[in-house]
Amino acid sequence: MPGDSSFWMFDFFGKVMPIFFVVVVGIIAVSVGRGLLQWGRNNKQPVLTVDSRIVSKRTEINQRHTHEPNDQMTSHTNTVYYITFEVESGDRMEFPVSGKQFGLCAEGDTGRLTFQGTRFKGFERRMRFAGEVEAGARYRNYERL
Secondary structure (H helix, E strand, O other): OOOHHHHHHHHHHHHHHHHHHHHHHHHHHHHHHHHHHHHHHHHHOOEEEEEEEEEEEEEEEEEEEEEOOOOOEEEEEEEEEEEEEEEOOOOEEEEEEOHHHHHHOOOOOEEEEEEEOOEEEEEEEOOOOOOOOOOOOOOOOHHHO
């Protein structure tokens, strides 16, 4: 019969779509679970404040394009800012920070880093003045001009 050959498609989707749905829901559940576990671990950690130095800064830009029903395309961009700190022991830690905090900090800045687990709490810069020079640093002394 010519009509019987088209039923394979409905049988295929009837078996594959539930599996696909379970896999997608499983991925979402695992992601949410990992986020909740990390949040709980951070809450159990003490809030620490240590001397540190900023060794690098970077950004991660995510862009998403969507097509609207009226054939228009929209673009959404999200920027995540990261700062890497080096503590006195030589260990390095990278934290996502706000754009404001990112803009206020520069590589080489020293100060007091406050964090809780993997959660950035703040950075209080130690101010440097024109007469202060770190070993090996090259700068122009503007006071002599």
